[in-house]
Amino acid sequence: MEKQPTILGIDLGTTNSLGAIMKDAGPEVIADADGESLVPSVIAFDSEGKVTVGTAARAHAVENPLATVFSIKRLMGRSLSDVREDLTHLPYAVVAGPRGSACVNVNGQVRAPQELSAIVLREIQSRAAAALGEQITRAVITVPAYFDDAQRHATREAGQLAGLEVLRIVNEPTAAALAYGLDRQTDATIAVYDLGGGTFDVSILHVSEGVFQVLSTNGDTRLGGDDFDRELIDLITGEIRERFGREITFGPATRQALRNFAEAAKIRLSQRETADVRIDLGDGRVYTRAITREEFEARIQSHVDHTLEHCRRALSDAKLTASEIDEVILVGGSTRIPLVRRAVEELFQRRPYTAIDPDRVVALGAAVQAGILAGRKRDTLLLDVTPLSLGIETLGGAMGKLIMRNSTIPRTATETFTTSVDGQTSVDINILQGERELAEDCRLLGKFQLTGIPPMPAGAPRIQVTFLIDANGILNVSAREERSGRAAAVQVTPAAGLTKEEIGRVVKESVRHARRDMTAHRLIDVRNESHRVLGAIDKALANAADILTDEQRRKLDAAVERVRTLMDTNDDPDELYRAMRDANDAAGPLTRYQMDEVLSKTFRGKSAKDLDPRIGTEE
């Protein structure tokens, strides 16, 4: 069969743009040589007329404000009078072009937004061509659902100027829903919450058998991540002036640096509780500050509240209540902020979809649309059942399966785990997919950390891990420590990146390695158990060593020593198991006299395979 030329899916964003293509295993973003897929939608012109695009251009924004064009999407298909309000925020010269259209004057040359967007599109196109080793001439490009005909037309023209035949213009929220496979729904109402760099929009969609209808849209074209950066910049500059003098001024280089610091701190606060900022102001003046997530959240709360008001309006325009929404999808880099996720979840009373990277989901959906146009059939086989088993990594590197392969979906499974080290306050949860017995032979789907567990003896905390795979094949994994109520969760797409061939290969491999895998898994179990038995013996000895006769003590020490040696050197689980049993027996006199809780439990003669699964240790 002749290979069809690839159709590129493109998310042409206000802040960032990127491309994706459809592969056998599903949609995939195009990355450059450094693995970076986002292209900042920024174009810089130098005095000789040389053009730079993306990250390099963005670095010039402050030092060369008149010749660095960003947010060009705001001008697409608009007249100068349409964009009056935007002008105060755009440092470059926006002028009237043909028929009053908004254009940009860079170094004396008037350029239409289409032309400028075409530069970004061409960058994405050439990256794709380089990655795929073929010419790219056809594309699907996304636009906000609220774009009118003129704006859509301008986007099409931008594509043409870049040498692309634009097969379809797709709404961004529709693309996001396509990326999640929601086109297969027969009758569903979907809310798409998109918080990007400079814009917020929410769309309510209805989908039935592949046909999407926009029920309502709402939003604010002046609300996004830039506002959050500005909050941090204000905080920092205010404090710098307080500390080092009111008269201090910030030149272009400092302002650029501040912007970068603020954004980096913001991004860090999506992951961690604090972010350290350190700014060297010269002359020995150094500003340092640890910003906490709480502080940041307080500063952005009112912005987030505004987005919720827009959501309520969108709902009311669609004549729907929050409870009538079947799925909520998060789109846009700013939805990585935990406060945003919580707020959306609370409003819609359901966990929003976050499994697909929010700043790539639109491009991935554009690629899905491109695949549909190219007549590619998606593997529906993967969707009614879990094609491969799902579980987590347990102590010693074993795969603890919670949901077996070929389970029908939706499905939920819960298991209780515990800690393996005294005073352990956090556990890493690695979500695995595959049929092999060792974690290292399975696919790592995602991971998260449950922190803030109150210090307790090993084995005391009860950590409930729940897998919930819903009707769309999205897997929610959550962990909750019962005593403290501390919880954490993550969402992943288990079927993403899998082909039928790959599934077949994984299953075949597991059969081929079955015997070796079983031994390896049992060895891990027996080692874990040995570790616990030795720990219990140590504790008992510390409490009541004097009740042993010299002979008993000598026997016990020898038995313990043998277990220790075997744990380090041996890979025969049966031999280790026998040694552990001997040590257990040798410790018998201790247990008969005095037992603490742990001791009695450990010595109750459990066989290795009866053990509670345990979660992997953390330092």
Ligand code: ADP
């Ligand atoms: P757009 O659709 O407007 O082009 P994106 O969806 O790419 O923009 O979102 C860009 C915004 O997302 C920027 O303000 C960026 O700082 C923000 N962002 C990216 N990652 C994170 C993160 N981990 N936490 C908070 N904000 C983030």
Ligand code: MG
């Ligand atoms: Mg976007």
